[in-house]
Amino acid sequence: MHHVQKEALEAAASPAPRQRLVIVGNGMSPGRALEKLFEAAPEAYKVTIFNAEPRVNYDRIMLSPVLSGEKTFDQIVIHGDGWYVDHGVTLYKGHRVVAIDRDARTVTSEHGVVEPYDKLIIATGSTPIVLPVPGCKLAGVLTYRDLDDVTAMLLVARSRGHAVVIGGGLLGLEAAIGLREQGMEVSVVHLMPTLMERQLDTPSGLLLAQAIEARGVRVHTGANTREILGTDPGAGPSRVRAVLLDDGTELPADLVVMAVGIRPSAALARDAGLAVNRGIVVGPDMRTSDPDIFALGECAEARGQCFGLVAPLYEMAAIVAAQLAGDATAAFNPSATATKLKVTGINLFSAGDFSEGEDRQEIVLRDAARGVYRRLALKEDRLIGVVLYGDVAHGAWLFDLLKRGADISDLRETMMFGPGAAGGAPLDPTAAVAALPDDAEICGCNGVCKGKIVDTIRAKGLRSLDGVRAHTKASASCGSCTGLVEQVIKLTLGDAYEAASVQPVCGCTALGHDDVRRLIVAKALKSIPAVMQALDWTSSCGCAKCRPALNYYLLAAWPGEYQDDGQSRFINERVHANIQKDGTYSVVPRMWGGVTSAAELRAIADVVDKFAIPTVKVTGGQRIDLLGVRKAQLPAVWADLNAAGLISGAAYAKGLRTVKTCVGSDWCRFGTQDSTGLGVKLEKFLWGSWTPAKVKLAVSGCPRNCAEATCKDVGVICVDSGYDIVFAGAAGLDIKGTEALGHAETEAETIEIIAALVQLYREQGRYLERIYKWAKRVGAAAIKAQVVDDAEKRRALYDRFVVSQHFAQTDPWAERVAGKDAHEFVPIADLALAAEGRR
Amino acid sequence: MTETIWTDVGALDQVPRLGARVVRTPQGCVALFRTVDDRAFALEDRCPHKGGPLSQGIVHGANVTCPLHNWVLSLETGEAQGADAGRAATFPLKVEAGRILVDLSALAGQPVLGKAS
Numbered sequence: 001m002h003h004v005q006k007e008a009l010e011a012a013a014s015p016a017p018r019q020r021l022v023i024v025g026n027g028m029s030p031g032r033a034l035e036k037l038f039e040a041a042p043e044a045y046k047v048t049i050f051n052a053e054p055r056v057n058y059d060r061i062m063l064s065p066v067l068s069g070e071k072t073f074d075q076i077v078i079h080g081d082g083w084y085v086d087h088g089v090t091l092y093k094g095h096r097v098v099a100i101d102r103d104a105r106t107v108t109s110e111h112g113v114v115e116p117y118d119k120l121i122i123a124t125g126s127t128p129i130v131l132p133v134p135g136c137k138l139a140g141v142l143t144y145r146d147l148d149d150v151t152a153m154l155l156v157a158r159s160r161g162h163a164v165v166i167g168g169g170l171l172g173l174e175a176a177i178g179l180r181e182q183g184m185e186v187s188v189v190h191l192m193p194t195l196m197e198r199q200l201d202t203p204s205g206l207l208l209a210q211a212i213e214a215r216g217v218r219v220h221t222g223a224n225t226r227e228i229l230g231t232d233p234g235a236g237p238s239r240v241r242a243v244l245l246d247d248g249t250e251l252p253a254d255l256v257v258m259a260v261g262i263r264p265s266a267a268l269a270r271d272a273g274l275a276v277n278r279g280i281v282v283g284p285d286m287r288t289s290d291p292d293i294f295a296l297g298e299c300a301e302a303r304g305q306c307f308g309l310v311a312p313l314y315e316m317a318a319i320v321a322a323q324l325a326g327d328a329t330a331a332f333n334p335s336a337t338a339t340k341l342k343v344t345g346i347n348l349f350s351a352g353d354f355s356e357g358e359d360r361q362e363i364v365l366r367d368a369a370r371g372v373y374r375r376l377a378l379k380e381d382r383l384i385g386v387v388l389y390g391d392v393a394h395g396a397w398l399f400d401l402l403k404r405g406a407d408i409s410d411l412r413e414t415m416m417f418g419p420g421a422a423g424g425a426p427l428d429p430t431a432a433v434a435a436l437p438d439d440a441e442i443c444g445c446n447g448v449c450k451g452k453i454v455d456t457i458r459a460k461g462l463r464s465l466d467g468v469r470a471h472t473k474a475s476a477s478c479g480s481c482t483g484l485v486e487q488v489i490k491l492t493l494g495d496a497y498e499a500a501s502v503q504p505v506c507g508c509t510a511l512g513h514d515d516v517r518r519l520i521v522a523k524a525l526k527s528i529p530a531v532m533q534a535l536d537w538t539s540s541c542g543c544a545k546c547r548p549a550l551n552y553y554l555l556a557a558w559p560g561e562y563q564d565d566g567q568s569r570f571i572n573e574r575v576h577a578n579i580q581k582d583g584t585y586s587v588v589p590r591m592w593g594g595v596t597s598a599a600e601l602r603a604i605a606d607v608v609d610k611f612a613i614p615t616v617k618v619t620g621g622q623r624i625d626l627l628g629v630r631k632a633q634l635p636a637v638w639a640d641l642n643a644a645g646l647i648s649g650a651a652y653a654k655g656l657r658t659v660k661t662c663v664g665s666d667w668c669r670f671g672t673q674d675s676t677g678l679g680v681k682l683e684k685f686l687w688g689s690w691t692p693a694k695v696k697l698a699v700s701g702c703p704r705n706c707a708e709a710t711c712k713d714v715g716v717i718c719v720d721s722g723y724d725i726v727f728a729g730a731a732g733l734d735i736k737g738t739e740a741l742g743h744a745e746t747e748a749e750t751i752e753i754i755a756a757l758v759q760l761y762r763e764q765g766r767y768l769e770r771i772y773k774w775a776k777r778v779g780a781a782a783i784k785a786q787v788v789d790d791a792e793k794r795r796a797l798y799d800r801f802v803v804s805q806h807f808a809q810t811d812p813w814a815e816r817v818a819g820k821d822a823h824e825f826v827p828i829a830d831l832a833l834a835a836e837g838r839r
Numbered sequence: 840m841t842e843t844i845w846t847d848v849g850a851l852d853q854v855p856r857l858g859a860r861v862v863r864t865p866q867g868c869v870a871l872f873r874t875v876d877d878r879a880f881a882l883e884d885r886c887p888h889k890g891g892p893l894s895q896g897i898v899h900g901a902n903v904t905c906p907l908h909n910w911v912l913s914l915e916t917g918e919a920q921g922a923d924a925g926r927a928a929t930f931p932l933k934v935e936a937g938r939i940l941v942d943l944s945a946l947a948g949q950p951v952l953g954k955a956s
Contacts, residue, residue: 541857541875544897544904544911567857571895571906579906583892828860828871829848831943 018046021324022107022115024097024268025123026051028060029297029313031078033121036321038087044325047089048115050107053146054094056080060146061310061445064171067150067178069522100272102290119292119324122269122280126262126298126308131166135228140240141256144175153255157182161254164188164243166225168195170341172259173208176217179255181523187218187251189225189243191260199339199350203366204373204389211346211371220245228256264299264306279306284331286320294320302332309337310445318447338399338444340392347388349395352402353377354385365416374416381409394418396484397432400440433487442488443474443481450488457492464497465489506545508537513766517553526558528565542568549767552654555690556762559804566821572652575824576812577634580627585634587626588651589641590687593661593679593699594622603644611637621658621696623649632825638813647811654768655690656697656758659683660708664701664718673718675701678747682716685751686758688809689801692765692774695758710738713771714754723750727757727783728775736772739780742788756787756797762804763797843931845940851879852937859894859903866946869930870894871939872914874901880914881932881941887912887925 021037023030026049034047057079065071084091095109106116128143130136140156142149153175157163160183165176168190180186188195194205195212209219224246230238243251264279275281275289279301286294286302296316298308307313312334322330338351354362354377365374370390376398377385383402388395397419401408408415419435436442438451456462456472465486469476475485490497502512509516516535525531528550532542542550547568554562566574577585589604604624608616615627629637638648650657659682662668664675679699686697698709699716709715711731715738717724722745729738741757744750760783765774775783786793816825854860854873861884862869868884870893878901884894891907901914911920917927931942 539900541899543899543902544909547897547899567855567898570897575895579892579895581889581891581907583890583895823853823855823860827863827868828853829846829862831846831848831862831864833863 018044019118020116021045021047021119021121022117023047023049023121023123024100024107025049025121025125025297025299026053026057026091027123027125027297028057028078028310029317030121030123031057032314032317033123033296033320033324034087034089036318037324040321040325045119047087048117049084049089049091050095050097050109050113050115051091051093052096053148055147056084056091056093058147063144063147063150064174064178066147067153067175068181069178070519073147097268100268100293102272102293105292117292119294121294121296121320122274122288122299123296124265124268124299126264128258129261129263130258131225131260133225133227135230135240136258138228138230138238138240138256140254141228141258144171144257144259145262153179153257154182156255157184159254160184162187162252163255163257164251164253165257165259166243167259167261168192168219168221169198169259169261170196170339172257173212173341175257175259176212177215179257180215180217183524184255186216187220187243188212189223189245189251190219190221191224193222195219195221196341199387200348200389201354201375201387204348204350204375204387207371207373207389208341208346208348220249220251223247223249228253262298262308264301266299269293269295269299277301277304282332284319284333285323285328286316286332287323294323296320303334305334307334309339311337311447314445314447336399336403338386338395340395347390347392349388349392349399350386351395351399352383352385354387360384363412363416376416378408378412381407381412383408383415394432396440396442396481397436399444400436403441404437404439430487430491433484434491442484443472443476445481446473446476448472448474453485453488454492457489462489463493505549506543508532508539508542508546509535511535513549516550517557520550520553520557526554526562528554528568548573552690552692552767556804560807573654575631575634575821576648576650576652576816577629577631578652582628584628584630586651587629587634587637587641588619588623588649589646590649590683591623592683593659593676595661595676595680596624600644600646603641603646607637607640610640613637619651619658621651622660623651623658625651632827635816635822635825639817642811642814642817648813650687653690654693655688655695656683656686657694658696659686660696660698660712662699662701662706664699668701670704671701671718672720673701673723675699675707675716675718678716678718678723678750679707681747682751682754685755685805689758689762689805690808691758691762693768693770695761695771697754711735712738714741714757716750716754722746725750725753728772728780730770730772734772739775741780741784752794752798753787755801756794757783759797759801759804760787762801842944843942844944845933845942847938848941849939850937851877851934851939854879854939857898859896859898861892861894862941862943864943864946868892868894869941869943869946871932871941872898872903874898874914879932879934879939881930882912882914882917883928883930885927886910887919887927888923893927 056077059076059078062076095111097107098110099108106114108114128145142152157179163179163184163186165172165188168188176186176188194202195208213219226246227244228240229242229244231241240253240256243253266276266280269280270276280288280295280299282288282295282300282302288295297313316332319330319332336352341348359379361378363376372390375387382405386398419432436450440450442448442450453472453474460471462468468474475482504510505513505516523534525534531550548570551565551568572578577587611633613626613629617625619625659679661676661679665671665673695713697714698707698712700707700709701718703717709717711729715726724743725741726738727741730736744753761771761774848862854871856873857875859870859872870882870884872880884892886893886905888910889907891905893903893905895906896903902911904911910923912927917929919925933940
């Protein structure tokens with residue numbers, strides 16, 4: 001009754017009552033169908049969606065990058081909550097539809113919601129196949145289908161144990177590499193003799209196996225799983241322990257992922273009496289045996305075939321939308337599809353049919369040393385199959401020839417080398433794109449052709465990749481066509497094209513600082529050569545710009561594990577003193593909070609006399625600078641300073657420099673708190689930490705602010721009620737007052753907030769980016785939210801800082817007095833001395 | 840031309856990869872560099888820009904970046920790279936049986952090169 005009332009109200013409110021469209025399932029295909037429908041007939045339907053998953057529509061193809069850590073869930077959301085609101089769509093999240101009543105024209109969800117429809121789309125997708133071997137129901141046996149699976153895998157991966165992936169197809173291999181990147185020991189078990197046999201021929205399958213093994217994943221082909229073994233049930237709840245193969249091999253496993261195929265989810269349709277074969281049977285118009293009910297996506301069977309790749313599924317979606325908008329002629333004609341493996345660094349492209357046959361010819365190019373393999377399958381002067389491995393640059397062009405069924409008799413001798421080869425022109429990638437006809441498909445996921453991109457750029461005045469993505473959807477799904485799309489933009493706009501705004505770290509890479517940092521963690525890269533190898537550095541060993549940055553990023557990512565690379569540090573940080581214009585050095589001992597004593601001053605005076613140090617100066621950070629020390633003298637100077645309890649002041653470091661203080665409540669008649677004492681505590685807590693750029697602090701005992709805390713990276717102003725913490729000031733190249741961060745009631749809380757702030761900066765700051773620039777980039781409010789408002793995040797940051805400090809608080813002077821890096825401080829040969837000796 | 844005189848100044852292993860060591864001579868300092876692929880080079884330890892000690896710079900490829908103002912000099916030719924113009928003197932060097940031999944005969948009779956570092 002309730003629904004009848006609601007309907008009546010809606011009818012009264014709008015003159016032409018809209019039809020009710022109900023969709024079961026909220027995957028990518030219905031999402032695409034709705035986009036197309038809202039374009040074609042925005043007001044025609046009132047839409048209600050039931051989603052068994054408790055979330056919005058996301059890009060399922062991109063789950064592999066989420067698993068490997070290269071992307072986050074937020075980055076793969078296609079329609080955020082706002083999209084549903086904007087289009088007046090009612091979305092029931094976490095509601096599985098349990099029944100369709102075709103007579104009453106309603107669907108019922110497991111939570112009892114009954115929704116009437118005029119038109120219904122069934123888009124229930126598919127379920128992963130679970131091999132019915134003994135042990136397949138043990139805890140720790142997963143499939144790879146949705147975000148929940150990825151979350152579960154990531155949880156197990158934390159233990160860095162063993163994983164076995166059953167199935168060496170596209171999905172299984174992406175899962176295997178993703179788990180490997182998460183630090184697990186991974187084996188792939190594949191029933192067939194070569195990997196991805198549905199998309200690849202034998203030679204390229206073998207090359208792929210080599211590349212996968214080179215990533216540290218063991219590959220077992222021709223291997224059948226006999227049983228999944230569990231732990232001893234006597235020792236708590238049984239979970240997976242190993243995978244037993246037919247040949248008796250036992251592979252240890254804390255996690256088993258089954259990726260052996262999918263089965264269309266057709267039970268709901270079958271129960272409703274619709275025609276079901278393997279999937280839900282639909283005609284070319286995508287209607288099921290009930291003309292008011294459509295089936296769409298992996299659950300649908302069209303022309304006797306079920307589909308799993310996104311391109312034909314999106315074609316289906318377009319047909320459903322057109323039919324719903326009133327175009328009765330729209331018909332689904334699946335075309336050839338191309339496959340790419342989404343594993344960074346492995347380039348693989350396959351399309352069409354490349355099985356061998358009497359009426360077929362093939363052209364093969366092999367360059368084993370370069371890991372290149374290309375095979376073209378031909379039939380009667382038409383290209384019918386393409387496999388490219390290693391260099392896939394011509395994939396789009398060849399795929400276009402294949403799809404158009406072009407006569408290639410004139411191209412036969414040169415087509416292997418791409419469109420540029422025919423005229424002997426150099427292989428300019430833009431030229432290859434220029435050679436493509438307007439109807440050549442650029443983005444396979446979203447079915448966007450070159451002409452559509454060019455027209456949209458011109459019509460909308462687009463200038464950037466983001467603009468093209470927003471308006472055409474090209475490169476907006478898996479992203480593997482991004483390079484092609486950029487070339488189309490470049491071709492259309494010439495010099496007006498605004499290339500990606502990410503500033504590369506240096507000339508050795510196209511990646512920006514944030515990408516490099518993210519990938520260091522995601523791919524567990526733990527040395528500078530490993531970073532350069534994995535991220536395709538273009539120089540053999542980097543440059544003076546990227547090496548110090550990488551050294552810092554690795555140090556920050558892997559405290560205690562990464563071996564600091566002195567040769568990648570600027571000289572000052574390598575020898576722990578500041579180089580001067582004449583090649584001598586300056587030495588600045590730490591003076592905690594600017595407080596010193598007669599004994600320390602006496603020791604300094606003695607060092608100055610003993611080594612005839614020419615200049616002694618008080619610095620701006622309340623300590624003493626000894627200038628003009630020769631490099632060879634440094635260890636002896638430090639030894640004497642160490643003996644008086646003085647350690648390195650790190651006046652050279654991208655790290656904690658000074659904590660400037662005023663005398664505070666101990667002496668000052670205005671002082672409200674012990675600013676000197678807090679300054680000393682802060683310096684003793686923070687010293688030794690490496691940061692993206694230098695960090696200077698100050699603590700003032702009252703708002704008169706004699707320690708000038710309001711132009712520092714971090715400042716504390718003591719007040720009667722406690723401590724006001726400020727940050728992001730500058731008084732160098734730029735001059736900028738600080739911004740408020742928060743208020744603390746105790747010294748301990750102050751220290752915790754500041755340590756958390758420094759840690760967040762260590763994790764997010766780009767190398768050489770001072771705190772005020774970092775704060776400007778990410779927003780002071782975002783920083784405050786994490787280090788002040790969210791107590792849990794603050795504590796986690798603080799804990800990570802403490803762990804890192806555990807490895808950082810060693811006096812570098814004392815280490816060198818004890819002999820570390822002794823070669824730094826003496827000449828390899830002294831011919832001057834030898835010459836004097838001869839005289 | 841002066842006659843070639845090879846002087847054994849030490850073992851290659853005493854120079855860190857992607858690093859440098861200094862040879863002191865009566866005419867000033869000579870810097871020995873070692874690349875990532877174990878090639879070695881000898882240059883006067885003095886940047887043509889403002890006299891910075893090149894031995895204290897960061898070595899990358901077959902280049903060194905001066906620690907004072909980031910000039911980049913080729914270890915092979917001593918020439919400043921990029922937009923900068925200038926040259927640091929280079930000295931013939933060979934590695935035999937793991938020992939570095941340098942021909943410093945060009946220094947004879949030269950005024951003092953740079954300050955000792």
